[in-house]
Amino acid sequence: MASTILSFSITVKSNFIFTSGSNSAPPPYSSYFLNRFKFAQQLKGKPRRRLRRKLTSSAVMFSENPVINDFIATAMSGGIALSLLRLWEETAKRGLFDQKLNRKLVHVTVGLAFMLCWPMFSSGRQGAVIAALVPFVNIIQILLLGLGIRKHDATVKSMSRFGDHRELLKGPLYYASTITLACVIYWRTSPIAIAAICNLCAGDGLADIVGRRFGSHKLPYNRNKSIVGSIAMAMAGFLASIGYMHYFSSFGYVQESPEMVLGFFIVSLAAALIESHPLSTELDDNLTVPLASVLVGSFVL
Known part of the structure; x- marks a missing residue:
């Protein structure tokens, strides 16, 4: 009986020494569970995203x-x-x-x-x-x-x-x-589609509405456009783009990122500058704004 107890204590002690910082190689079962844990950590979250996209896709489908x-x-x-x-x-x-x-x-x-x-x-x-x-x-x-x-x-x-x-x-x-x-x-x-439509609809639309109501201070290079109208256009186009980026990202169509947010800001700023130019008024804002959005977006989005 005493020999059995002694043998058990030696076994426990040797295992304790190993787990307490021994440089010896871990036993096979420890390595197995360690690798399984690392693999599970690497996959953590991925099945949920795939499941979310699958459920979202099936939710918007009316027919197989x-x-x-x-x-x-x-x-x-x-x-x-x-x-x-x-x-x-x-x-x-x-x-x-x-x-x-x-x-x-x-x-x-x-x-x-x-x-x-x-x-x-x-x-x-x-x-x-x-x-x-x-x-x-x-x-x-x-x-x-x-x-x-x-x-x-x-x-x-x-x-x-x-x-x-x-x-x-x-x-x-x-x-x-x-x-x-x-x-x-x-x-x-494509974020370019988002930028083109949001700057055309939200940006150009709000620029006119806000500019007519509050645009007493005109741009020095275009007396038909106001400072507040141009600011409203850049902000409305940018915020609408961010909203649709998040909307399409929830379906898995685009991957939202800080770089994309910055790109949308640059595109909206460029579209507002183009819209404020006198040449844009002569041609038509509905032509120049989406063209500017697509052109600039091709480089920054």
Whole structure:
């Protein structure tokens, strides 16, 4: 009995000496569990992210068939865009807002609301092309109205500065074309699409609204633009870009990072500077702002 106790104490003591800092190699079972622990630490969080993306993707799919899913998504996003257009047509018809303010409310809301619908579409080129059909239909409508082939005074009034149908062939046409091309070329996995649409819709839209209301101090190189309007444009475009970066990141389409945030700030600042230039007024803000966003974004995003 005494020998058994002595043998047990020696075994425990030897194990204690090993675990207390001996340079001897660990026994096989210790190495096994140590490696398992390290492997688990390396994988910690990864399955959860994959599961989150899988659940998110399945939540936005209306059908297992991608084609059926995309047409359902098209109907829903088109319905949302059409509802907004009808809303602003009614406000223009009833004179609830100043015509220029009403036009800018269309400008701000329609593009941003449509971009919120992008996760409903399937991944890949098919989803991008089918999603682009929504603004493309609007392009056709704008051409018909702008060329005078179709008459609809409420729509013309909600989209134009002075109620002239020919105005639709410039700003509104550039606006719809930007969103269409952003869908087809860049889509939801590119921060350039986010920057182009956010600076066009939120940035340029808020610049006009804020500038007209509070813009008493004009820019020295362009008396048609105000300092506060340019600041509002840069801030609105930047904040909207950050919001959509986080939104698309939650679906796994982009990877948000401090570098991307800085890139969005540079793009919004550049877009605001371009918008404030007199040449931008002559050409059209709806053309110069997205072009500047895409060009600068290609280098910093």
